[in-house]
Structures are given as structure tokens and as C-alpha cells.
Amino acid sequence: DTAVSQTPKYLVTQMGNDKSIKCEQNLGHDTMYWYKQDSKKFLKIMFSYNNKELIINETVPNRFSPKSPDKAHLNLHINSLELGDSAVYFCASSPGQGKETQYFGPGTRLLVL
Amino acid sequence: KNEVEQSPQNLTAQEGEFITINCSYSVGISALHWLQQHPGGGIVSLFMLSSGKKKHGRLIATINIQEKHSSLHITASHPRDSAVYICAVSYGQFYFGTGTSLTVIP
Numbered sequence: 001d002t003a004v005s006q007t008p009k010y011l012v013t014q015m016g017n018d019k020s021i022k023c024e025q026n027l028g029h030d031t032m033y034w035y036k037q038d039s040k041k042f043l044k045i046m047f048s049y050n051n052k053e054l055i056i057n058e059t060v061p062n063r064f065s066p067k068s069p070d071k072a073h074l075n076l077h078i079n080s081l082e083l084g085d086s087a088v089y090f091c092a093s094s095p096g097q098g099k100e101t102q103y104f105g106p107g108t109r110l111l112v113l
Numbered sequence: 114k115n116e117v118e119q120s121p122q123n124l125t126a127q128e129g130e131f132i133t134i135n136c137s138y139s140v141g142i143s144a145l146h147w148l149q150q151h152p153g154g155g156i157v158s159l160f161m162l163s164s165g166k167k168k169h170g171r172l173i174a175t176i177n178i179q180e181k182h183s184s185l186h187i188t189a190s191h192p193r194d195s196a197v198y199i200c201a202v203s204y205g206q207f208y209f210g211t212g213t214s215l216t217v218i219p
Contacts, residue, residue, distance in 0.1 A: 042211055043199060055206070090156060092156075102148075102158050106155055107154050
């Protein structure tokens, strides 16, 4: 069983559309994350979330919103997609926050045309 | 200036060589992470350190909290070690280095 899974693996869409990327972890972890990796391979955290607290990177546009239906899922919704949103988005989870090993999903490659 | 700096950016080594990748950071941290990203894109967490040294197989990671510096060493390097190695620090937020692209030639 895959520990952290993401769907879809690839997503090609037009500018202005709204899309969602799903993430699920079966590790029983309390904390989940979303990262963006740009074309230069630079990783940047977007959100971290546990049952009690959502921490948002202040540089993330409010077109991006995480939604967690339960502890095992953290989905990423993106409104009004822009060309610059093209990137690879990684979901990850860890038992707690910050001081613990993270487990990464396989990534979702988003291309906005 | 990035909170986390890595060097070198690119590294080519012959199989069997001892490899060192360096990471310096400018913020106070609760932990430092070394990640490996394979050519296929998948990311694996190698180490999480808050002090001292950890070893896993041919990989060794060290951290000096006072100097705000960490090193990742690979002994007896192998072509399958070819990947991008990323240093990250956690202090509330996560801050990432730009990665070191390692190529090990047979």
C-alpha cells in the first residue's frame, strides 16, 4: 500500500480554470503538507495542517486553499489558474510538526496552458 | 538571500569516491532534514537531525548547531546515488535549499 498518494499524477488545464489535487496518507499521521516545486526544482512549502492548526505560507496566493475532510486527507484547491501555477505539487505527511521525518507523495505535475 | 544555502550546486564524481554536500542556514531551527529526489521526481527523506550525527548505510549526516552547518557524506559512491540532494530546515515553517545535483559516473 502506498503511504502517501496523490491524484492525479498529471494535470493539464487552461488558464482561468479551477482544479483540485487530492492527497491521502494511510500512516496515521497528524500533520500534512503541500509543497510546490518550480521549474528550477526549488521546493517551497505552501501549507502545513494538522487537526488543530493551518499554517499558511504568506506568499501563497489566496487562490490556493487546502481542504481537509478528515485527518487522512488534505486536498489542494486552486481557483483561476494562471500560467505561473505550472509546477510539480508534492503532498507530504509526518507524525507531528517540524521535528519529524516527512513522507512524500509522488507529486502532481500541473501544466497550465 | 535564501535562509538555506547548499554547496556545491552540481557535483560529478567517479564511482567509489567519497562525496560531501554542505548546507548552511541562517535561522534558528528545530530540525534539519536531508531529502533525496530521484531523476523520476520522487522525494525520499534521508535524515532528520537536531544534533550530532546519523548514519544509514553509506550515508552519514552531521550537524553543528553552533556553526549552523550540516554535511551529508556518501561513502563509496555508486551510480544509483545520482539524484538531487536537498537540505531543509524546520522552524515553524520549512525552508529549503536549492539542492545539489549529484551525478556518479561508473
